[in-house]
Each structure stands twice: as structure tokens, then as C-alpha cells.
Amino acid sequence: MSYVIEVRQIYKDYQTAAGAFPVLKDVNLTIARGDYVAIMGPSGSGKSTFMNILGCLDRPTAGEYFLDGHQISQLSGNALAQLRNKTIGFVFQGFNLLARSNLLDNVSLPLVYSGVDKKTRHERAEQVLIKVGLGNYLNSRPSQISGGQQQRVAIARALVNEPRLILADEPTGNLDSKTSEEIMQLFDSLNSEGISIVLVTHETDIAEHAKRQVRFLDGKIVHDSYAQPAVMEAS
Amino acid sequence: MFTAMLGEAWHAMGANRMRTFLTMLGMMIGVGAVVMMMAIGEGAQQSIKKSISSMGSNLFIVLSGPPNTGGARSATGNALSLNVKDADAIGELDGIAGVAPTTMGSAQVIYAGNNWNTTIIGTTPSYMEIRDWVIDDGYVFSNSDMRSATRVALIGKTVADNLFGDAIDPVGKTIRIRQSPFMVVGVLNPKGQSLDGRDQDDTIIVPLTTAQRKLFGNQVPGSVRMMMVQAASDKAMPQAEEDINNLLRQRHNIREGSDSDFSVRNLTAIANTAAETTRTMALLLGAIASISLLVGGIGIMNIMLVSVTERTREIGIRMAIGARERDILLQFLLEAFVISIVGCVIGILIGVGGAMLVKNMTGTDAVVTTQSITLAFAVAASVGIFFGFYPARKAARLNPIEALRYQ
Numbered sequence: 001m002s003y004v005i006e007v008r009q010i011y012k013d014y015q016t017a018a019g020a021f022p023v024l025k026d027v028n029l030t031i032a033r034g035d036y037v038a039i040m041g042p043s044g045s046g047k048s049t050f051m052n053i054l055g056c057l058d059r060p061t062a063g064e065y066f067l068d069g070h071q072i073s074q075l076s077g078n079a080l081a082q083l084r085n086k087t088i089g090f091v092f093q094g095f096n097l098l099a100r101s102n103l104l105d106n107v108s109l110p111l112v113y114s115g116v117d118k119k120t121r122h123e124r125a126e127q128v129l130i131k132v133g134l135g136n137y138l139n140s141r142p143s144q145i146s147g148g149q150q151q152r153v154a155i156a157r158a159l160v161n162e163p164r165l166i167l168a169d170e171p172t173g174n175l176d177s178k179t180s181e182e183i184m185q186l187f188d189s190l191n192s193e194g195i196s197i198v199l200v201t202h203e204t205d206i207a208e209h210a211k212r213q214v215r216f217l218d219g220k221i222v223h224d225s226y227a228q229p230a231v232m233e234a235s
Numbered sequence: 236m237f238t239a240m241l242g243e244a245w246h247a248m249g250a251n252r253m254r255t256f257l258t259m260l261g262m263m264i265g266v267g268a269v270v271m272m273m274a275i276g277e278g279a280q281q282s283i284k285k286s287i288s289s290m291g292s293n294l295f296i297v298l299s300g301p302p303n304t305g306g307a308r309s310a311t312g313n314a315l316s317l318n319v320k321d322a323d324a325i326g327e328l329d330g331i332a333g334v335a336p337t338t339m340g341s342a343q344v345i346y347a348g349n350n351w352n353t354t355i356i357g358t359t360p361s362y363m364e365i366r367d368w369v370i371d372d373g374y375v376f377s378n379s380d381m382r383s384a385t386r387v388a389l390i391g392k393t394v395a396d397n398l399f400g401d402a403i404d405p406v407g408k409t410i411r412i413r414q415s416p417f418m419v420v421g422v423l424n425p426k427g428q429s430l431d432g433r434d435q436d437d438t439i440i441v442p443l444t445t446a447q448r449k450l451f452g453n454q455v456p457g458s459v460r461m462m463m464v465q466a467a468s469d470k471a472m473p474q475a476e477e478d479i480n481n482l483l484r485q486r487h488n489i490r491e492g493s494d495s496d497f498s499v500r501n502l503t504a505i506a507n508t509a510a511e512t513t514r515t516m517a518l519l520l521g522a523i524a525s526i527s528l529l530v531g532g533i534g535i536m537n538i539m540l541v542s543v544t545e546r547t548r549e550i551g552i553r554m555a556i557g558a559r560e561r562d563i564l565l566q567f568l569l570e571a572f573v574i575s576i577v578g579c580v581i582g583i584l585i586g587v588g589g590a591m592l593v594k595n596m597t598g599t600d601a602v603v604t605t606q607s608i609t610l611a612f613a614v615a616a617s618v619g620i621f622f623g624f625y626p627a628r629k630a631a632r633l634n635p636i637e638a639l640r641y642q
Contacts, residue, residue, distance in 0.1 A: 057555060057635045078559045085557020096552045100250050112239045113557040
């Protein structure tokens, strides 16, 4: 199996007072290992719901989803938590760091839930913090560093358990263009190390960092193509 | 993992120190009240038990009653309807361990320059066994002392202290009771307070015959106002009571349907009632104190619910990066548990301190038992888990997507 993500005929609806409201209508998508995909689309197109399903935070109403070869609909809540912990790294728009904890503890948090001992946790957290360029801020709190640095911490947290896949939901949405560019370069270099990346964005210049663009509209994929080499070189 | 969570719980508690302290305060007051109230209850029970065991076991007291003639009746024990022969007859009954006919009066007692007013008990040597009196020093007068009505006396500790002080050994000394010289032949081992608070050691015991002939006089020879009767066992008591009644009515020629000229009282039953009352009081105190423990628990639940709501987003983050339901449950449960345990430990210290304060300031016995501390600890721990469980479960069941979106 060379696909990290394989989605077949996924259908998702929400129950509202007016009846079932479909959000995803029979979506099919495969993402190969090492791929770098930008998911785009207007609000309400279903891209966030699709990301939640990819991240094992939500389950589809119908259809099949294989993550790294695991059939997700068959798995228990605990098994899903384990997959989120070991296979996926999340990066959010609002960084979502724990304000009370220092950077080292924030980054080691996923390792707590994998049962890694404290010494190893801190060693590995320190390594990834150095990797994202924050080796000098191990004991700082999130409020003491800039937004771009906070997003680097979030990326470090996503990396600490050596995941196959990074899911990033509007990772540059709260950042200025210069910082956004730096964060995207970090993603580019992670992808070049072989980590699959799926990111949601509605900014074209951000999406152009990815190798492949997928566009959602009204719960369906309306566009799926690999970027022109010319565009990639230009960025 | 567990130690990591314990650290997190400590961290979370430290983030809101005032709130955590106030929540703990509820537990402290609850546990402190329970420990203190149980100490006071236990102290009361122990002092009652001591009084009861000092009284002697399986005891009846037979009092001569008002003469059965109608008209004005005098108080129980004033008429002289019982006599020494009645006592001998009761002693012959099955199930009776001993009988001691007794007469009492108060008298001024003098030794050298000291004088003291005390209760004089005239009785037979069997009184010593029935009332469980032990001689510290000297010997008990004998039946031959009874026959010859010798002037010998056993004195209680209080009397000995007041007449002789610490320096002089009373045994062998001569004291004067109502001007008559008596030789002290023994000092009684102290018993302390009786159930009704009298000092049982403020007494002098002399032979019955001596008391009647040489101290208080005797209108009817051989008559006594009361008798102490000891049943052979606890089980024999109801039958013994009935037998004593029947025997005395027969001996006193009382017709069926007429009132007796004596009364039999079961002292042990009275004592047991007192013990039961104290036990009930102790339970009541404990129960009232437990309510504050319950209120403390509700305080924990309240704060944990607030905490879960405040930290909804944090819970979402934790779930997204791989926390299982039970990890979240354990985290919040542990936090409630730590609050209640820390509150409990401080509460125990407050309770023990309070009990000591009560003891010193009021003189009431307050006994802190390890049992009461263990109980308070166990209850507090269960309260923490019980009231922490609902908020923790609420946290664990949050939908991660909604939790992440929560502002």
C-alpha cells in the first residue's frame, strides 16, 4: 500500500431541524506517501469536514477511509486516539498551544499519551524545537513569543512523534505574509524529508507551495491537479 | 504517565490558587468537623465506659420502700422494711453471686488537725466484690469484725488525701468518725467519677454492724435501707430480678395485688441506657459533621465543572494529539482527588488540633482514634472521586471538533 490516505465514496451529512443536510457527497481521493496537497474551496464547501474526517476526529456517515492502511470505520475511539497520536500531526490556524505550559512541555505532550518516560520526552521535544529554530526558548511560555514562533512550536509538537502525515488547517491564517512564507518553507522542507502534508488554505500563493491542489465546492471535489512546474519554480 | 498526570493536576491547581484553596477549605472544614466531633463522641463514650466498669457488673439495688399503709408515704429507702435476714435469703437464690446489705450516712471525720465530711457506708465484706473495690494497701475487714462490730474503716483515696496528705501512710492510723475512734485498715484503689458525677473515692467503708450500733443507731435491729445484689451473669439478671421480687413479697407477707414495700432496680440496665445514649449522641455528632463533608464534596464538583468548561479548548487539543477518553477522565478525576486529599490531610490536622483545644479549654474528654482518622480519610477520598467523576466524565465525552472550536 503506497497510499497514506485512501478515501472511497465518502458521504457525510448533519442532522438539522429541517432534516439531513449533506456536507460531503461521495468524495473519492487518494494521497500517495510523500505527497504535498493543498485543499482549497470557499466556506461551506465541505473542506473542513473533510479535514476532520482525515484527522480521525470525525467519522463519515457512509463510505470508506483507509489511513496508512487502517480501515477507520472499524476502529474504536481509543484506536483512533492512538492513530491521531502516532500517525498524524496536527497544525491549527490558532496554534492551540497550552498557555500554562512552557514550550518543552507543550511539545512533549503527545509523547505523554504514547507512554514515553519524562527524560526521553524532553530529549525528543528539545530536538524538534531545535529543528524548527526555537532551541533558545525551551522554557518560555507561548505568550512570550511571536505568532510565527508559536506556529513553529505547534509544528514541532506535530513532529515530535514522527508522524507519516501532517494535517494543517489554515496554518498561515493568523500570520502576516512574511511569516507565512517562512512557515511554508518549513513545511516544504518537511515534505522533502518524506512526510506527507495535507493543508487547507484559501490563499492561492500558499497553495502553490504544494505539489497538488484539490478544490472543493458544495461537498464535491471539482478540481484536482498537480501544479505546473513553472509555478513551483516561480515561488 | 500517571506521574505526568499528577504533575499536570498540581500545575492546574496552581494556576488558580485562590479558587483551589477555597475548594480545599470546604474539605478541610468538613474533615476537621468530622474528626473533632468523633473525638468528642469517643471521649464521652470512653468516660461512660469507665464509670460503668467502676460500678461493678450485673448489679441490682434493692431499696426498702414506703410502708404499704396508705396515707402519706415517705421516700424510697427511708422506711426500714428490709433486714439482714432478707439479704441472707436472697444470697441463697440461684443465679445470685453476692448480696451486701448496706446503710449509709454522712459524718465528719477527723485526723490530727484535719477534718473532712464524707459518706460512710456500713456494709458486709461481700460489698467489696460486688462493687469491684480493690484495696491498695492494707486488708478488708472480715466477718468476725462484722460479728463483733469492731471499729475498723477502709478509706477512699479522696478521704486519704484530705486527712493525711501525701506524707503519711493512713493504714494503722486512728481517725475519729463522729468522735468515735476507728482504725484505718485499708485504702481503696481509686475509681473516679460515678455515672452521675459523684466522686466515688470520697467515701469510708465500715462494717455494717459497727455503722448501725456505733455511728448512726438503728431503730429496728437488723434492718437496712438498701442492699446491693450481684447476679451471677448478665443472662441471669431477668430471672434474678423476678426471684428477688417473689422472695421478698413472700417473706414480707404481701398479698397478691398489693404494692411491694421495697423496690428492685437494675443498675446495669440504667448504665447501659446511659452508654446507649452517649453512643447515639456520638453518632449524631458524626452525622452532622458529615453533612459539611458532603457540602465540601459538592464544592469540588462545582469547581471541577467550571474548570472543565474553562478548559474545553485544552481538552480538544489534548484529544486531537492523541489523548484517549480515559486519559482525560483520569486527568480531571486526579485533580479532584488531589484537591480532596490535600484538603483532607489539612482537615485532619485542624480536627486533631481542635479536639486538643476542646480538651484543654473545657476539660471534656476528646479522644482522636486512628479509626476516626482512617474513616475521615477514606470518606474524603471517596467524596473526591464521587464528586469528581461527573465533571471528569463530562470532559472525557466532549466532542473534539466542538471542543477545538470553543472560544
